[in-house]
Amino acid sequence: MSLINEALKRAETQRQRRGVPSSEPAVEPPADTPDMMPVTDVPAPSRERRSGLRAALFVAVLLLASVTVVTYFALPPEEKVPPQARASHPGAPWAGTEQSEVEPTQFVLRPVREGTAAESSIERTLFAVASYQPPPTPTTQVAAVIPLPAAPPTNPTPPPTTQEVQAKPLDPNDFKLGGILRSGDEAHAIINDHLVSVSDEVDGARVVEIQKYHVVLERDGQRLRLRL
Known part of the structure; x- marks a missing residue:
């Protein structure tokens, strides 16, 4: 009350x-009102109480999750109709699916006619002919043809003899007389930079005579005189 009065x-x-004048008269506390009233302390929630609340909340959440899982696995799964069943029963409605608009298949039964023995044998023959498969044809390998060398003639033509070959005439331009050397009875000549004497050969021609100012060469019965 003292707090209210203050x-x-x-x-x-x-x-x-x-x-601002006060419209209401001052309220005086009654005479028997004590100046001080005892104040009762409200106890604050203890740690044990807070821990108990948290544990209760955790247990409630755990129970809710367990109930949800059990309910999910306890319910039967949705029945799934295979496409083959839908095709075989197009007119029957299935749960969770729309009714198919495919027209139902109509089967017509016809009487089976018994064939004669001749017809049965013909059918068996046709079936055997149709099912026959010829054996694979082996691939033939063509051998490579190698031409043989021509045989030599039995009587070969003999080469022409020396007499038949036309003798090549001596050409003065093929021989060059560089000099003549004489010492007593011996004589030498320089032909095409070769030192020769009588009876020597030079470039296919034989020296038959060496004189003071000329030299005579012979080949195949032909003679050529070279002068200084």
């Missing part, structure tokens, strides 16, 4: 300072 007094004092 609050009322403060409000009245503020009104007087502002110059």
Whole structure:
């Protein structure tokens, strides 16, 4: 009560300072009201209580999750109709699916006519002919043909003899006389940069005579005189 009285007094004092007259008379506390009233302390929630609340909340969440899982696995799964069953029963409605608009298949039964023995044998023959498969044809390998060398003639033509070959005439331009050397009875000549004497050969021609100013060569019965 003392707190209430102090609050009322403060409000009245503020009104007087502002110059606002108070419309209500000041409320005086009764005479028998004690100045101080005992204040009861409200105990704050303890740690044990808070821990108990948290544990209860955790247990509730765990129970809710367990119930959800059990319910999910306990319910029967949705029946799935295979396409073959839908095709075989197009007119029957299936749960969870729309009714198919495919027209139902109509089967017409016809009487089976028994064939004669001749017809049966013909059918067997045709079936055997149709099912016959010829054996694979082996691939033939063509051997490579290698031409044989021509045989030599039995009587070969003999080569022409020396007499039949036309003798090549001696050409003065093929021989060059560089000099003649004489020492007593011996004589030498320089022909095509070769030192020769009588009876020597030079470039296919034989020296038959060496004189003071000329040399005579012979080949195949032909003679050529070279002069200085």
